[in-house]
Amino acid sequence: MSVKRVLVFLFLMLWILESHAVAHKSHAIMYKPKICIIATGGTIAGMASSITEAAYNPAQLTVETLIAQVPEITERAHITGLQLCNIASQHITVDLWIRMAQVIDSLFIHSLCDGVVITHGTDTMEETAFFLDLILRHNKPVVFTGSMRPANNLGADGPANLYNAVCLATEPSAGTMGVLAVMNDYIFAASEFTKMNTVNPHAFESPDFGPMGTVRGGRVQFFRTQALGAKTALKCTTEQLKQLAQDLQRGVFPRVEIVASYADAPSTALDALLASGVDGIVIAGVGHGNYSRPIEASIYNCLEQGVFVVRATRASQGGVTYGVEDPFAGQLVSGMLSPQKARILLMLALTRYRSLEELETIFNDYSASH
Numbered sequence: 001m002s003v004k005r006v007l008v009f010l011f012l013m014l015w016i017l018e019s020h021a022v023a024h025k026s027h028a029i030m031y032k033p034k035i036c037i038i039a040t041g042g043t044i045a046g047m048a049s050s051i052t053e054a055a056y057n058p059a060q061l062t063v064e065t066l067i068a069q070v071p072e073i074t075e076r077a078h079i080t081g082l083q084l085c086n087i088a089s090q091h092i093t094v095d096l097w098i099r100m101a102q103v104i105d106s107l108f109i110h111s112l113c114d115g116v117v118i119t120h121g122t123d124t125m126e127e128t129a130f131f132l133d134l135i136l137r138h139n140k141p142v143v144f145t146g147s148m149r150p151a152n153n154l155g156a157d158g159p160a161n162l163y164n165a166v167c168l169a170t171e172p173s174a175g176t177m178g179v180l181a182v183m184n185d186y187i188f189a190a191s192e193f194t195k196m197n198t199v200n201p202h203a204f205e206s207p208d209f210g211p212m213g214t215v216r217g218g219r220v221q222f223f224r225t226q227a228l229g230a231k232t233a234l235k236c237t238t239e240q241l242k243q244l245a246q247d248l249q250r251g252v253f254p255r256v257e258i259v260a261s262y263a264d265a266p267s268t269a270l271d272a273l274l275a276s277g278v279d280g281i282v283i284a285g286v287g288h289g290n291y292s293r294p295i296e297a298s299i300y301n302c303l304e305q306g307v308f309v310v311r312a313t314r315a316s317q318g319g320v321t322y323g324v325e326d327p328f329a330g331q332l333v334s335g336m337l338s339p340q341k342a343r344i345l346l347m348l349a350l351t352r353y354r355s356l357e358e359l360e361t362i363f364n365d366y367s368a369s370h
Contacts, residue, residue: 033114033170035077036107037162038100039063040128041086042121044158046150056150058088058121066119069151070159073166076218080113089121089128089146094253094347097131098245105238108138115141115169119162122146122195122203125181129190130341133179134348135244137235141174144181144190148201157184157201164215171220177212178231186211187220189227191366194316194338207317208336228336230365234348244351254350256280256343260314261291267298274301280308280346284339289313289320303330308359310346312339321367330356335367 039045041059045066048056063081073079084100100118107113120128129144136142145165147158164182168174179190184202192206206212213222236244247253255278259270263286273281281302285291289311291299302309312334313320319336334342342363349362 033077034080034112035073035115035117035166035169036080036082036113037063037067037117037119037166038082038084038103039066039086039119040084040089040092040096040100040121042089042119042125042146043150044119044121044145044147044161045086046147047152048150051152051154053153056153058150059086061151062086063119066151066158066162070162070166073163076166077114077170079166087121089124092121092124092128094131095245095248097128098241098248100128101132101135101236102238102241102245104132104136104142105138105236105241108140109238113140114172115143115175117162117165117169118142118144119165120144120146122148122183126190126194126204126338127340127344129179129181129193131344131348133190133229133231134234134345135236135241136179137237139175141169141171142179143169143174144179145183148199148203155201160185163218167215167218168220173222173225174220177222177225178227178229180212182215185214185216187213187215187222191228191231191337191341196316208319228366233362233365234352247351254279254347256282256347256350258282258284258339258343259295260284261286261295263292265292265295267292267294270295270298270302274298274305274307278307279350280310280343282310282312282334282339282343282346284312284314285320286314288318288323289333299331300329308332308346308350308356310334310342310363312337312342314339319367332356332359332363333367335363335365337366 043058045061046056046058047060063083067081143165145161149156168182181188183204188206189212192209193204195203196205197203257273299309310332311320320333
């Protein structure tokens with residue numbers, strides 16, 4: 001083959017390759033992920049009487065209004081909205097948690113979206129996120145967000161948080177990290193984050209761990225990709241989610257409550273819960289999960305009657321590990337989980353397991369050594 005023919009052949013090959021690259025690039029530019037925004041209410045949907053008023057009514061705006069307030073999100077994804085409920089998050093229920101999980105499960109099974117953003121009140125956001133983190137089985141992004149200021153306040157943080165949440169939900173790799181939340185530019189893992197401030201826009205932190213990353217100017221940057229907990233033992237199929245809903249309706253869903261210990265704490269609350277037929281108790285103890293003498297005596301009564309007990313701490317850092325007496329007393333420890341998250345873990349674990357050894361295995365995934 002002559003040099004001229006070789007050059008012509010190479011030119012044609014380069015032209016073909018370049019044409020394919022341009023076509024591929026054009027397709028990539030044209031393609032936008034499908035993101036479903038599930039609205040539940042909260043401050044992000046709240047309205048005050050004026051732009052400077054601190055008091056406000058939460059859960060006033062619909063999902064359509066929230067989307068319309070941030071038209072830039074439609075440049076990042078094809079957006080659909082779904083109004084699951086419109087409440088202040090202190091009124092969230094296990095029933096709504098299960099319904100939310102079923103909706104997300106259905107969206108992913110039928111390929112109706114590539115990721116989900118959930119707008120939620122900040123008071124219980126960490127609990128709802130952790131519940132879904134434990135049971136959702138799909139490796140697609142699920143991102144929580146909300147706001148600390150109502151929608152019509154000066155410096156309202158909701159629009160920026162919603163934009164950042166959509167940007168994060170369009171990142172496929174976010175789906176491998178469990179349920180996430182983004183607030184005030186920071187990305188948090190559901191198992192790790194908690195509300196630390198009642199009024200400041202930088203209200204959430206991940207004590208002992210730090211954020212997973214940031215979203216700034218629409219750019220997602222991860223500091224790490226591994227969050228606390230294995231997050232595998234309690235994943236639910238569609239049928240298992242249906243069973244959870246049925247158990248709740250029939251009144252057989254495990255009941256787990258939290259009891260706080262403090263200086264000179266009596267056992268009154270714990271005794272009453274034991275008499276009411278509770279399935280599990282989480283002790284929000286002082287220091288390293290410690291409790292008063294009266295509560296200690298009542299705990300032994302719980303264990304004798306087959307009620308599972310988890311030692312947790314009201315402190316925000318450090319976690320709780322086993323003490324010398326714990327394995328003999330049959331207590332569980334919360335590891336790095338807060339009392340409210342330990343409650344959720346025990347509640348869901350009891351839907352499948354009833355032996356101390358099995359429950360210990362699940363809780364050990366959230367210990368300081370994992």
